[in-house]
Amino acid sequence: MRHEPRAAGDTLEIEFSAEDVARTRFAISPLWEVAASVRVLKGADEHGMHRRWTEQVRPRLAAARLDLEPLSRLIAVPTAGIPGFLVPPPTTPQPALEVELAALRATPPHLLRTTSPGAEAGVAALREDPRRGLDRLAEVIAGYWEVALAPYWPRILTLFESDILHRARRFAEGGARRLFDDLDPQLTWDSGTLQMAHRCIRGVRRLDGRGLLLVPSAFVWPRIFSTLDSEDWQPNLRYPPRGLGTLWEQRSQPYSDALAGVLGRTRALLLAELAAPASTTDLARRIGLSPGGVSQHLTALRAAGLVNAHRTGRVVLYARTSVGEALVSGH
Structure with a gap:
């Protein structure tokens, strides 16, 4: 065939x-x-x-x-x-x-x-x-x-x-x-x-x-x-x-005030930044937080089912789940 x-x-x-x-x-x-x-x-x-x-x-x-x-x-x-x-x-x-x-x-x-x-x-x-x-x-x-x-x-x-x-x-x-x-x-x-x-x-x-x-x-x-x-x-x-x-556009989507009101502005911003998979270090550099601070927020987002972690060699990449995608896109 x-x-x-x-x-x-x-x-x-x-x-x-x-x-x-x-x-x-x-x-x-x-x-x-x-x-x-x-x-x-x-x-x-x-x-x-x-x-x-x-x-x-x-x-x-x-x-x-x-x-x-x-x-x-x-x-x-x-x-x-x-x-x-x-x-x-x-x-x-x-x-x-x-x-x-x-x-x-x-x-x-x-x-x-x-x-x-x-x-x-x-x-x-x-x-x-x-x-x-x-x-x-x-x-x-x-x-x-x-x-x-x-x-x-x-x-x-x-x-x-x-x-x-x-x-x-x-x-x-x-x-x-x-x-x-x-x-x-x-x-x-x-x-x-x-x-x-x-x-x-x-x-x-x-x-x-x-x-x-x-x-x-x-x-x-x-x-x-x-x-x-x-x-x-x-x-x-x-x-x-x-x-x-x-599909592969890398611009982050803006997050709504309503989403920030539920998650907090830092976590809403992190979720918006994950338009493409990224490491803790990448995210820390983009939003101006320490890697440790970003890691804490990502742990909370992961526990809520909004992001997943994927190991690639020695690097862990974070990506939005389908629920996270829907929250950021507003549908």
Whole structure:
């Protein structure tokens, strides 16, 4: 199975029956974000969309001394293929990474295959000892996640949830046509058929009553990745969500007087400053407090569930939780 990118060229037509429309759904996949972000780190960010993220994450990965080879060799760049078994479509709307890793560990050996040029050697190594290889792969992914994505996940998740809410409203307003109208410039809906400009594939694909899974992804722009022909998983599209261009903006959000009244001005300021993950030393320098004073406030914010701590080598990074994100943004 191969995940193909969207680009100018041929047109792929995806035919929907009434049952397909009824079964179309959204989901979020942490495991997919792992694979897609590794592509970015390997050079698949030709437009520099994620430059700020890569500049922060590369030295942290080096400091953590993670051996990413079992994962990296499965993801070939510049080709767009990602082995399907590595990123199966989620079966629930928002699975935790641990749930997806449990499914990855349980992958049947016959699914350990790929049509992605450059990934064959990695898949062959897994097939030699599937149980041990998949366990090791899951451990590598968990380590990578903690360093590269967990500190940013509340921000990414907020973007995804906002996009899905927007899409749901559009579907409620005007059905499938309204839903797909602004999903991506090269997707169009016409008479029960979703047309997609495609680099490699043309022709018609039928969903056969399985519906279409739509998965927002922070790391696929400017492409859409599709899996439509597999007998093992629901057909799916991985697409860039609305507002992606603002994801890595580093400006802190202003905090309200109401938030300061509840938390105190120093803690409200610290929460606002955590627009991007930061260490105690970084925060102390920005707001003019001693590292010890900042640490005390962060401990209180962490106890309240507003920030999380993530260790990267010898450095502990603090980041807002989803609750913290919502408090600062005011929704």
